[in-house]
Amino acid sequence: MKLFAALILWITVISAPDIASIRKMYPTVGKSEANAKEFTAKLAGIANTDETILVAYKAASILLDSKYEKKLSSKMNRFKEGAKLLESTITSEPNSVEIRMIRLSIQENVPGITGYKKNIKEDKAFIIAHINEQNATLKEYIKAFIVQSKSFSAKEKQSAK
Known part of the structure; x- marks a missing residue:
């Protein structure tokens, strides 16, 4: 029994995605259905009780994947599921x-008809106010997001470089 429990623990640790690989994938997930599906599959094993940042990326994967649902009702249900989880x-x-x-990146790219665009200004202001408090790795990651984002002005993008 102890061997079985150790094996399960080992499989869980090995298969859990690490945040560095998730961050590396995230900027490209919206570029194709294949990227979105791969990202969703990588995060499928994340439970809602796992590390919050991984759950946030899982929520983003559900939101991104909803775009590729064939039926409108399935698309809407997936979108609502992802938005609720992200919130x-x-x-x-x-x-x-x-x-x-993550929320800003989703909200600036979803169609207005979704009604899920109300936090863009709030999140942008929060990011600007707190980016310098982050560790070097996260700061560079967020700066790279700012540079390609639709929500930041040219001056703000220049400051992020």
């Missing part, structure tokens, strides 16, 4: 710059 991560960690960046 729950922000509720549990409202001061996470990275989770705010």
Whole structure:
């Protein structure tokens, strides 16, 4: 029995995606259905009780994947599922710059008809106010997001470089 428990633990640790690989994939997931599906598959094993940042990326994967659903009802259900999950991560960690960046990246790219665009200004202001408090790796990652984002002005993008 102990061997079985150790094997399960080992498989869980090995198969859990690491945040560095998730961050590396995220900027390209919206570029194709294949990228979105791969990202969704990588995060499929994340439970809602796992590390909040991984849950936020899982929520983003659901939102991105909803774009490729064939039926409108399935598309809407997936979108609502992802948005609800992402909002729950922000509720549990409202001061996470990275989770705010994830929501901003989603909201600036979804169609207006979804009604899921109300936090763009809030998240942008939060990111600008708190980016310098982040560790070097996360700061560079967020700066790279700012440079390609639709929500930041040319002056803000230049400041991020």
